[in-house]
Every structure is written in C-alpha cells, then in structure tokens.
Amino acid sequence: MNSVRQALTTHPFDDDKLKEECGVFGISHSKDAAALAALGLHSLQHRGQESAGIVSTDGKEFCVHTALGKVGDNFNSESVIRELKGDSAIGHVRYSTSGDKASQHVNIQPLFAELDFGGFAVAHNGNLTNAKQLRADLVKRGSIFRTTMDTEAILHLVALSSGSTVLECLIDALRQVQGAYSLVALTKDAMIGVRDPLGVRPLVLGRLADSYVLASETCAFDIIGARYVRDIDAGEIVVINGDKIQSMHPFKNEKKRFCIFEYVYFSRPDSFIEGKHVYHMRKAMGRELSKEMPVKADVIVPVPDSGVPAAIGYSEEAKVPFELGIIRNHYIGRTFIEPTDQVRHLGVKLKHNANNAVIQGKRVVLIDDSIVRGTTSKKIVQMVREAGAKEVHMRISSPPTTHSCFYGVDTPSQDKLLAHRMSVDEMAEFIGVDSLAFLSMDGLYRAVGEAKRDKKSPQYCDACFTGDYPISISDDVHKVKPLPLMEATKAKKKK
Amino acid sequence: MNSVRQALTTHPFDDDKLKEECGVFGISHSKDAAALAALGLHSLQHRGQESAGIVSTDGKEFCVHTALGKVGDNFNSESVIRELKGDSAIGHVRYSTSGDKASQHVNIQPLFAELDFGGFAVAHNGNLTNAKQLRADLVKRGSIFRTTMDTEAILHLVALSSGSTVLECLIDALRQVQGAYSLVALTKDAMIGVRDPLGVRPLVLGRLADSYVLASETCAFDIIGARYVRDIDAGEIVVINGDKIQSMHPFKNEKKRFCIFEYVYFSRPDSFIEGKHVYHMRKAMGRELSKEMPVKADVIVPVPDSGVPAAIGYSEEAKVPFELGIIRNHYIGRTFIEPTDQVRHLGVKLKHNANNAVIQGKRVVLIDDSIVRGTTSKKIVQMVREAGAKEVHMRISSPPTTHSCFYGVDTPSQDKLLAHRMSVDEMAEFIGVDSLAFLSMDGLYRAVGEAKRDKKSPQYCDACFTGDYPISISDDVHKVKPLPLMEATKAKKKK
C-alpha cells in the first residue's frame, strides 16, 4: 500500500563507519575566546555532529550556550558569540551514541555546575569504563544526575571531593574513574587540560599570540592560525592561568596506548598528531596494502571521502591510475525519501554515484579504510558492478575490525561486526567482490612508523582489531551498549 | 530618531497585579491520567502562564514533558499525551518571577530525578523562606543544582535523606524547610499531596470514578467532571496508592493561616476553596465596600475581568447600574508595538478601551480588586476621563497592599508598592481620581465570613495588607528579591 519509505538513515554510507564520539577545544586569555572556540569546534566537526556547546568565563560569571546540530548552524550569529562573554572558553562537539532523541537534549557538553568553590565546566572526549558503578554509588550517596552521560559522574566526584583546591578535587575525582578521557575544564581562574594515563584519545597544545589553546587535533589550530606546541602527555594535567602554564603527572606512570584508529579514520587527514602527519600515515597504509595485497587492475577507485589518501598511496605503489570512480553528493539533507520496495536500493545512491566513464569495462580496485557491518560496502560494490565494471576488488587499509571499542567510539556490538562473524572469504562473498584483502597488523604498524607490533606490549591501543583491551572494563559491557544507559534514561525529557 | 518602541509589556494592565506563581495538579489510577492532567492544568492556567509540565508513570518508567508557554499550546497533540504513559500523572503551571529568560528554560516543574529508591517527581506551589541557606549548605555538601528554584532544594534533601521509605525521606526533607508549600509528588507506587503546617496555599482533594485527584482549586475538578471531596488540611500529608488513600499529620500542629488574597484575586471566581464560593466572597467584598465607602454615582464600572464580581456586589448594594464601561480586547499577542513618544500612552489601550456609550457625562465608580504599583490604575482613569466621565471614583475591594509576599506570590519589592509609599489621599491624587477608597480589614474579614479580624491570632495570612508574617523568613529578603537568585544563576543557559 504505502509505496514510500524513509531511507534507513541520513548518511547511508557513513553510517557504516565507526564514529568518534567527541571533540574538545579550549582557549584562554583571548579577547575573542568564544569566536575562536566556535571556529575550533567547526574544524573538529568530523568528531561529532549531533550537538555542540561552548562555556566561557570572564573570571566572574560563566556563560553557557549549547545546541543540537552543527557548530556552523548554531554559533553563527554575532549575538550568540557576544553573549559568550569572557576571555576563556571551552567547547565540545558530540556524536550521541544513543538513538534516544530525548536524552540528546540534555546530553550536550560542556557540562557546567556551580560548585562550592564556584563555577566548573568540563568537556570530555573518551569513555569511562566504570561509569555505571560510579553512578550507582553516587545516586546512593544522594547525587542527582541530570544527564545519561558518563561525564556527569566526574562532575559529581569533583563536587563531593574534600580537596582544598579545584585541582585537588579534580585529581581526586579522576583517581576514581577508569577509562579513556581527554578533558578540557574551565574554572573562573584557570583552563585545565587532562589526558588519561594511557593517552588513548588525542589532546594537543597550541599557542595563538598570548593565548594557550587545547584541542583534539591540530586542524583546530590551523583554522585560527595558532601554532602547534606539543601533544599533552598521557597522564598529564596542564593548568593554564592567563599566559602561564603548569604541568603535572599526578597519576601512576603507565605506557602510552594511543588509539591507532585515529590514524586509520577518525582524525582529519591534515592533522598532525603524536608527531605524525595523518595524511602520510594513510598514504603509507595504502602503499603497504598494495605491497601486501596486489591485484591486476585498470583503475584504483577510492570510496570517498575517507578512502582517498590510501587510494593515492596504493595507486602510486601499484602504478595503476587513480580515478574518481565514485562521485559523492554533498547536498544530503537530514533524511530522505525512499520509493517502492522495487527501487528501495536507490537509497544507497543518495550520497554516491558510480562514474561510468572510468568504470565501464574496467578491472576496479575499491579502496576503503575499514569495514564495519559491511552493508554499505555491499551496496557500493553492486553499484560499481551495475556501472559495468569487469572485475571488482576491494582493499581495506586496516586489519579486520573484530572487536568493539569502549573508549569513546560508537561501535556496533561485537556480533554486528562483519569481521567478527565471517572469515575474509565469507566477507568477500557477502560483499560481492572478486577479491577482498585487508592490511596486516604489522603492515599497519609499519605504516605508522613502527618496525612491527610489539605483541607483549603494543605501542598503540588496537583493541578493535585485536581484542587486547588496555583498560579494564568494569561495566557489564558485553550485555549492553557501552554507554551507561541507566535507570535515569527511563525518564524521557522532551524538548 | 527611533519612532517605534516596544510597549513595556505584553499585558500592560495585568502586569500591575500580584501574581500567583504556580498551580499544581495530580491524578492517579486513571487510564487517561496525562490527558486529564493537561485539562486540569488548563483550568489552572490563571495561576501561571510561563511554563507547564507533566510527569507520568506506569509504575515502572517515568515520562516527563515540560514546555515554556501555555498548556493549550504545548499539551495539545495526541502524540504528546500518548507519550506521557501510565495511569498516574502530576502537573504544574508556573509564573516565573525572574525576568531572566535563560533560567526559564530550566525552571520548569514538576522536577524529576532518579533517586536511589527510584524515580521521584515533585510540583510545588508556594515559596520556601530558607531556600538560600538550604542551597548554600547543599552545595557545600556536594549537591549540584540544575535550576534556580527553591523547589530543587526539597529534591536534594529527599535524595540525601537516610529515611527507609520514600515517605520518611520526604517528611525528613520537609522538616528542614521553612515556608509555604502545597506539593504534589509522584513515585512509581504513589501520588503524594502535602500542605505546609499553616496551609498558606490551597490544595483540594477530589474523586473521578476510581481515581483520586489533587489540585490547587476546584475549577480543575469541574473541567474533568471530578467531585470535590475536601480540602487537604494544613500540615497534612495524603498518600494515594491506586484507589486507597492514607492521611497523616507529621508536623507540629499550628493554626491554619490560609492566604486571604486567594479570595480577593488569585483563585478563579468559580472555585470553591476552604468551604467557600470565591464568587460569593468577591460579591460580598463589593457589598461591604459599598456600605463602607458609598459615593453618589451614575454607573458602576468594573475594571475587567477581575473587578467584575465585586462590581456586581457593589452595584446591587448601592442600587446604581452596573455597566461594561471598559471593554477588554482578548486578542493580545506576545508583545506589541508602540508608536512615537507623542502617542506612547496608546499602549494602555491595547487591552482595554473605554466604552463612551456609558461613560460620557457620567459619574463613574471604577471597581478593582487591588492596587499594586498604581501605574495601570492611573492610565485607566485617564482613559475614562478622556471618554468624557464627569467624575471618576475608584473603589478597591481589599485593603491597601502595603507589604511584599514571600510565600509564593510575585510581589514588587515593598518600596514599589503604591500603598507603602503614599497615603490614600496621595494615591488618589497620583491616580487622578475624584475619590479613592479601600475596603477595611474588618470589612474584608466580614466578607469572607468572619465577624472581624482576630488581631492576636488572625484567621488568615494577610501579611500583604498588614506585614504580619506568619512564617519567619531566613533568607535576606529585604535586600534581594525573595527567589533564591544564587550564584548558579550567573550561568546563563541559552536554548
């Protein structure tokens, strides 16, 4: 009867990617703090598109502006920026993992509260692995939660700490949490940057004239003309007062385990993280992939946009022409219509179209960075075949994604991951390619500059490829989604 | 230069009234709980128009819907009502006393939290007089406030209580607060009604088939066809589980001091409160006024809409015709335009117009229920004079309002009250009338059925007329507005 259906999702292709959940930014001692924070967040938009927020302070009052949607749609008026008074500001972009529309409205960061020592705001990239237990304990003590975010537990722990300074309270709180966190916090006197003891998520320090800047990635420095100074260390806390900066390492010393997937997909290709150009890493992954998994072909075609750097590397190594065989339509709106069952597969073409000109009659190598559920890859391959490809080979510039991430990335539960359910041959058949191959684990480590993976003590967090989780996970994550969807979420707050 | 200005306010006349700050409603054990709550709140809309909220429960989950604006604009769709699942629901309408737009968005009741024993929602009519101190103490203990409402202190006190049942926690919390409160609370098992030991604000109990209903006024029973059972006692708590009701009086016994201004202005004329018809009380005030303060006149004209019953009473007693000498325009929008300085006084006519037909050449007695700042009365009198009245006399059906209320009513600070600043003669001159007179205190008590005011132990709270405050006020109310505009309000949350 009903011949029209909603497409499954807004971004049919991107939805089959792992999602970085957040980006953070902070700037102090600048008369344009809020405007620069908005620009910085805009450049970090790829780390989270569902909501954005900025908290600023002039040393006396705090101003908060948060909104669902993108930075450029909400922090785009003079009046909004002007009301975010003060010379220090921190901000956050978030990709909500909960499908629950209701909690989206309250789950916007930075979180702010008036504590006994004054206002305190915090923005968090990462995920706590004992959030559920912390929350239960805090509720038992009488704390009232207003969001379903793990980050709120940090706020309550700070509020309850008997520390004699804000910093002591924060350190006290962080000693009680487990997990991955890169934080930017703001008090009326100071901006604080923190990275968890393993340094799982990135956090970089920059300067713009007299101001210090903190951000998830260096692309946020480029947009405002700030200069990269260094990465915040794993387990380091920096406290910035005006143009002074103090550093401390209050946590037990541990070996850094930076997320290798930041190089594979999460970070922007023009960012420089942990001393390395992301673009170079991605091209190197393509080159390693070409060496490890060559195939006779006529054209190398990236799945846009994320597959492009690896495809260029692969093409150069393989000496097979790089061509735009898939054209991406950037005008996607919020949702879209899907016609009858008969043509429901059209959905896939909302965002991409095969470019017959370079595909028809050709042996095509599709380059992508990863396969999550595989549903999108399957549709792309079908589209490329319909455009007349003689052969379709797929090459993935990372190892098979077999495990969920619990450190701040939105991953489907493990049983939904194609590589967890199937062998590579089965995956090839499912996707419909003539051949499928992944970059090896050592190949990936070589591409990022290591000789090989140190199996005893890996140089990176690569749990999504290996299941080797560097931080224990207290919450019962194998039954439920990793985010603390606790009792409080039962109460649906509408608009 | 700028020849167009915004009128001072949307409702130029009404703005010169005291404002009841809230109305509450609750219904349990009804399959249409949310729909009936919306209807009940609609009938209580005169007690607060800035925001409305409903919390419902099906005994397992809680659903919350709150919105700025009127009930009929926000609880008017099937989908909203349907999502408020469950057979119990409590609701609230609020008149925000803070001009601060920002806090309006968070200061919507009922307040809800997931506490250790489960979900808990509370709706409050009244005002706590030690809220500021409570809040400072709670913040020191580590509680995080998300609103600037005094009501939130109750929620934190319940959360922190070591009581072994919800009821014990609530009683424990209420023993720590001072002030006026009529509360309706909701847990997954029970609906609870509470009235403070003095019973300052109203709360009535009704039945609709198997359901119990709680409401600020009986007009909320009429709209849903419920039957009035009785008023909740001062200091009484009722706990309603399904169709069972338990009553207790856990507080120290005190003499009831119901707000006499509810009869003068706040309540709807068709409500029946504390055993009396409001309409009859108001007509009786008009009659007493006519006896005490007669004047030779041709027409009795009410200031609409609140002056009408007293004017009818006055007209009957005085045997002078009652006429609609002022016509009210009910189509007022949100704000309105005011032309040049030269015609800025036009603003006053947005809502009212003098009806020349019955005013020209006449000796007019204007009947109103109270004078607050007097600015509106002045404009009305001018308008009536311009329409050709030969004489203008004003009669007020209550004594002069000389003191602020701290028990849940939005009063200007004392120095803004015309009757605090001026004698009756000075007021007459300020307003521009030929004569001005107020109902005497004993006349008011006679109108509500007492022989006279018992000066040693007054039968009502009449602090706004006498300064005789029955509840001590811990917060430093004479310096600041009574609402706890604490540090937290510095943080402006924008939508």
Next chain:
Amino acid sequence: MNSVRQALTTHPFDDDKLKEECGVFGISHSKDAAALAALGLHSLQHRGQESAGIVSTDGKEFCVHTALGKVGDNFNSESVIRELKGDSAIGHVRYSTSGDKASQHVNIQPLFAELDFGGFAVAHNGNLTNAKQLRADLVKRGSIFRTTMDTEAILHLVALSSGSTVLECLIDALRQVQGAYSLVALTKDAMIGVRDPLGVRPLVLGRLADSYVLASETCAFDIIGARYVRDIDAGEIVVINGDKIQSMHPFKNEKKRFCIFEYVYFSRPDSFIEGKHVYHMRKAMGRELSKEMPVKADVIVPVPDSGVPAAIGYSEEAKVPFELGIIRNHYIGRTFIEPTDQVRHLGVKLKHNANNAVIQGKRVVLIDDSIVRGTTSKKIVQMVREAGAKEVHMRISSPPTTHSCFYGVDTPSQDKLLAHRMSVDEMAEFIGVDSLAFLSMDGLYRAVGEAKRDKKSPQYCDACFTGDYPISISDDVHKVKPLPLMEATKAKKKK
C-alpha cells in the same frame, strides 16, 4: 484503542457563531502609518483572526507584510514595522472561510500588484456575489489568479480597465461587480475608501492630527486616539491625498441596507456605527426581549462574552439579578486534547465553566445573541443543568437565524441552521431548555431605533433572519459555499 481525541475545534463555543470575515483599516499622511495600522487592526481583531496584512507606501515604493495569525503575534517587532516604510498604510484582518489550509497562505489581504500605472493595493470587507462568473471570464481573457479570493477579481478588473486614471479604472472595475464591499485601497498618490451602493458593511472616517483614517469600526479610532468624523456613505468613494479629501458618488443611487447583525453581534460593543452606540443597541435588545418574553427566574446569566450587554438590559428590565453564572477561560491555545469517548463531552468545558455558586437550585435565564447550529447552546445548557439549576430558560436577543449570508459573513449552509430546520419548540427540546424565546423582528428594529420594520423597503439588510436578499446572487450559492472555490483551489500550495 485510541483513547485520546482532538477536540472538534479550537474554540468550541465561538465556532457556533456567525463569523464576520474581515476588517479593514487605512491611514495616510502620518509618519507612524504602519505602527498605527497595526494598532488599528489589533482593535479590529474580532472581525478576523486567521491572517493579517499591511501594505505601506512612501509615494515611491510599496512594502508588503502579511502573515497567518493574529496582529499582535506578527506585527509586534520594531523591525517589521520599520520595514513598512512610508506615510500611508492600509491593512486587513481576515477570517478565512475555507477550511483549506493551503489557500490560507495565499489568501491574505491586502492584495498588491504592480499595474501599468504603478503599485495598487486593496483590502476588502464583504463578498462579491458574481465572483465566480467574473473569474471564469477573466481566466478566459488570460488573467492568472494567484488566490481563491473574490477580491482578486477586482484587482484584475482594475488592471484590465482602459480608464485614464487610477480612479477611473477602479470605478470601471466596481461597476462590473455585484455584492457587498467596503474597500480601502492604496496607490502611490492616494488612499481610497469605497462602500458598496447599499452600504452593507460598515466603513467609518476619522482624523488624527493631519491624517485621515478609514476603518471598519470606531474602536480602531479609539486605540490610536483618532477622532470619528462620519460614516462613509453607501455608494460613496473618498479619495484622500495627504490631508485633502474628495468625495464622489459614482454609482446609481440606492437605499442603504446596512447589516443589522453588526449591531446584534459582529461589531465591538464600544463601537459607534451609523450614528449609534452598539452597546446601547444591545442593551435595548435585552430590554425588548425581557418585555416580549418574560419568565419567572432567580438569575439572569449571560453566555460570555457576547451575551453580556443584552443580559444587563434584560436584568434591568426584568429586575432579576445579573450574575456571572458561566466563567470563561481565556487561556485557550490552538487546539486541545479530548480524553476517551466516555468523557468526550469535557471538550465543552475548555472554554467555559458553570459557576455553581449562583446556579445551584436557581431558575436560570441564559441570554445569548443568536443560535446558529445550536450545538454549543445544547452543551452549555447541559453544563448549567449539571451545576444544579432548577430551571433553565434561554432568551435570544435577535430573531431566529434562518438564512445564510452571502455578503461577507461565514454562515453554515442553510440546512445546517437550527432555526431553518426546526420550530422554536423543537429547538427548545433539542437544546434541552425549559423554555426558549427569540426577540421579534419588530422588537429588533425597535431596539435599533426604528418604530418597526418597513416590510416593503426594510431599513436594514436582515436577510439572515428573513431571506430578503437586497443584492442578487449570480453565483450558484445554493449548491456550494458562497466563496468562489473555483478550479484553482485544486492546486494546493503547501507551506
């Protein structure tokens, strides 16, 4: 299954009234033209609430602002008023007769077009009775209609006229139309007022300093402090240039037939029309009714708000107390929820509540101005009975409404009119009253100051009571609704 339903309508009671379709306003030669037009339209809001519009000119350019909704919600910002530049402005409020949401968006007046001689805007109160034929002829000639309003035909006729001046074109156009029209038009040089040869709809002329003002009713003069000068004559055209005014009577002379229902219900009680105070007319109708149709009773209760003046008159004549036995809730939102079938009748109480205090045990006389379908009267009577009335009598301050109006009033088709379908006794039974009586036709004429109705040549248009239509109706009105719902309405323009 679905236990919640939408109430039938927003304004359940008012919906059972005839609806005036429009109000017009114009002001020239004033530096605050647009602001004053907004105020004037606000005071005419009772004549149409669905849309509002203003066109202004500075003698060179024209500015148009139109909106769905009320004046106070759409012409309330400085920026809107400022962009309506110029010292002349005309405006319109409209009650759309079509349920069709789509056409509402285009059917907003004033209509504006750039014609060969320059810009031309027109606002129309009334209805053309040959609109359908005119439209068919114009489409055949190649005119493209953008609305479904009869008024657009006037615009096309002006555009096509070969007259050598704007005025000639307008007169030429009006000679081709039949029906009722009070028009205000605007060119870059002049403001023009027109009333049809029978003067069916009102149009009054006023002055404010150097400005001339035109309006449907004098209440629009009061709000801006303008002075009433005179009514525009039936068949008169006035042309206002700056502070000069010219009058002409270009049409065949006919006897005036002003709409008597303007006195019964449409006009505001504080307006002064055709030399008479509306309020006095309505009280007189109540008095005549009391004389003609007395009844033993304890209280006289108006159906608010329109029944109040007649009830006061009736009460005075009958010497039975006037009481507010029905309380009206003015906080109605756009729509509202209706609970289960079982309680669906609650809907009626959204807007009104019986005031038990004065009804219980009493013999009640309900006074209303008219009965249209009777559905609302029936519900009100039931509500009054449930509140304990001993007897309920209804008295209507006009004769039975037996015929539809085709001159600018939204009437149900004749077969929906209760008085067309039933005798007075049958109506009484349907409504559920102990007795029902209407004012006689001669009683109505006496109330408005005539000795009696002149049957051969009635002094007023009273077609809704008598079927004596003074203007022939070319369109096939007895089959379809009177508005020209032509082919063009098939095209639904969304948002």
Next chain:
Amino acid sequence: MNSVRQALTTHPFDDDKLKEECGVFGISHSKDAAALAALGLHSLQHRGQESAGIVSTDGKEFCVHTALGKVGDNFNSESVIRELKGDSAIGHVRYSTSGDKASQHVNIQPLFAELDFGGFAVAHNGNLTNAKQLRADLVKRGSIFRTTMDTEAILHLVALSSGSTVLECLIDALRQVQGAYSLVALTKDAMIGVRDPLGVRPLVLGRLADSYVLASETCAFDIIGARYVRDIDAGEIVVINGDKIQSMHPFKNEKKRFCIFEYVYFSRPDSFIEGKHVYHMRKAMGRELSKEMPVKADVIVPVPDSGVPAAIGYSEEAKVPFELGIIRNHYIGRTFIEPTDQVRHLGVKLKHNANNAVIQGKRVVLIDDSIVRGTTSKKIVQMVREAGAKEVHMRISSPPTTHSCFYGVDTPSQDKLLAHRMSVDEMAEFIGVDSLAFLSMDGLYRAVGEAKRDKKSPQYCDACFTGDYPISISDDVHKVKPLPLMEATKAKKKK
C-alpha cells in the same frame, strides 16, 4: 569596537564561481512520480540550492510543493511526498541570482497557474533576453505578475494565447521569447520538454520501465536507475502522454550552440551530456593544460572539489604526483562568525585547510577550473604559502573568463571579472602566484573533441570566454543585472 563580524559569505570559496541557475526534472506515468522527482532533483542540487519545487498531477488535480532550501531538507517526509499525488511530476531547483530575500519566497519554480484550458506548470533552466520588454508589454495589457522571474512571462504569454490547444499556446508563447531555455512543462494530459533553438542549456531524455524522464543531466537518471535515451535536440519539443512520445521542431532551424562551460564546471563529473562523459572532458582539459603550460613542480594539488578531475589529468600528463594538498570541510553551516579585523582572513579557512604534510617545502601546482573575481584564488594561494610551499603555480583548465553570461548563469557584471580587468601577468601578481596560465581556446575545444574552434561558426556557446553572444540581448543588460529586476521588485513580500 565590534570585534566580531559576519564572514563575507557562507561559502567563501564557492562564491567565487559562476553559478548555474537551475536544474529541471520531469517524470510521467510512474506511480512514484513525486518521490522519483525528489530524488532526481537531489542529484541536480549542484545546479541550484536556494529553493526547490515539485508540481504533480493525477490527470485531474494539481499539487504544488515549493520550499526555500535544499531538496533533502524539504522533500524528505512521507507526508510531503504523499500529498504530491499523481503519476506525473515536474520539479526544479533554483539558485536565485537576486540577493533580495523577499523575492526568494515567491520566485520558486515550477510556476503553476489555472488557465482557461486547465492547470499548467512550467520549470525553466536558462534566461530570457527580452524578459524586461515582454513584462512591460504584458503589464500594459493587464497581466498581473506575482514573481520577478522571466519565466513568468512565458506563463502569461501562454494564458493570453489564442491557440486552440495547449501545445499551440506554448509554441505561440515561445515564438515571442528570446534567450536560452530548457523547459519541462506539465498539463493534466501531458509532460512537455522544450529546448531553445540553439540548445544552450542541456536537457536529456531517459526511460525507467514504462516512464519517460526528462532532466538537465544524466546523473538524475542514475539516482533512480533510469536509462539514458538521448539528448533533446536544439529547438525540439517533445510531448509525452503516458508512455507515448511525440517530437516536433516548430522553430526556425539554427546551428546548435551548447554551453561549453557545462563541460568546464557546471555539470556533474559523472554526467554524460551531448554524447560525452564530463569526467573525460575535464581530465582532457587537464592534460591539454599540462601540454600547453608545463611547469617544474613536486606536487599537483587540486582546488577541491571542482579542480580534481583536471588535476588528475594534469598529473598523469606531467608525471608529477597528485596530492590532496587542500582539505575541504563539508560541515559548513549557513553563515559563520569572523573574529577581529586582525584575524578576519580566517574566514577563508572555514571551508578549506592547507595540508602541510604535502605542501611544506614543495613546488606546488594548484589546478582550478576557472577564475571569476580572483578573491578566493588569492586567499587559497596565501594559505598554501603559509603552509610552507616553496613555489606556487596556478593552472586553470579553461580560458580566461572575460564576459558575462546572459543565458541562465549568475555571472558578476563584466567589470568585476578579473580577466576582464587584467592581463594574465597582472592576474598572477594579484593572486600572488609564481606563475599563472590558462588553457587556450583551441585547447579547450580539443579537450571536448573538436579539432579547433570554428571561428566563423563556433561549435559551442563560449561567450563567457569570447564575448561572441549567439542570441541577441534586447534587455539593457550592460547597465543592469541580466535578471528582470523590474518595478515589481520594489514590493517586498515578507513571509
């Protein structure tokens, strides 16, 4: 004082491109006509982003839905699509050339009118060159315009035609217009496609099962799985009834002059137009450019996204690596904030960032398709220099754009075109490059498959490069913008 400014534009880079003004689509004889039209328009979104519209018919009624904004934001709900009933639908996307917000609201196509023969809708890509004169004549005849679009003149000419069939009326109308037009029109019986006698703008015919499809480009066929049949001829009219198609050539025969800029920039790279793959043409332009204008370099960097195919071609021919040296941020919102003067140049980086990894210390060749004002090129070059490029060379894959287009493209007035004002050397200096070179005219013709440009009778319309205008321009285009901004635009219609 004011330290925050609005960025110059939303899309700082794209704004320095010529803009195609429209895309058209039509489908008949399909049960999913509206849904497929929405998809087709989505794929044509690059041809116009300011508004979109669809008109459908079921052979009896017509349904119209138009909206400002993108297709995916407005035609994305089941309800919108469902209300566009019928098995035929035509649609339009528009880039409004007028900065005037007001006219945007009325200037949305398809235009629809109820004419004497029934409903008629038309969607137009192109521009009439005698629109101003036509409009003046039509207004003199009494036609009332409701938009400021030239397309409306066609509608009025059809309405006024005395032709005996719709087709005769349309041909009659088109014989009176001059200019470029690819039209899709809809009557209750037929869908009609028309291309002007020179075939300036594209129009292709496709099939999907039993349906015929018309579209500006073949990418609209790909998205719905339709099959390309052929291009509509210059001067051809096709009339489609159900699954039957008739073709006629009613205009004087002329040599086709297809717009060569469609190959350079306007069309999507995956479209196939006039028998040629756009992607191949663009790569060929890059190759020709490399042959004509070689330069010693380390990297070839496209200005994304439009420069990519030419850069791949250039890189292949030059054997210099192709690298993503500029990263584009696709999350741009509607507008954005710009900080202080001091950092105002940041604006440029909202959309692009230099990728230091491949630029630092390198000799960079930037490839772009065209230079309009040059302001963006200047900023990009500066950004690339700041990222550490050793040398920056710019190569443009088309000749210098020296003349305005009057055939449906939004071009700045001629004196704003950089190539009109400066020599290539001056341009190089202005932009700040070490060298600048353009593709030659013959190089461009070679790239699109011709031996060379036929100077006497060019194979394409290349007026923007040569000033050789194939259609005379009656309107006084050298003084004003080409769109008919006539008197009617003075009336500003606000929403």
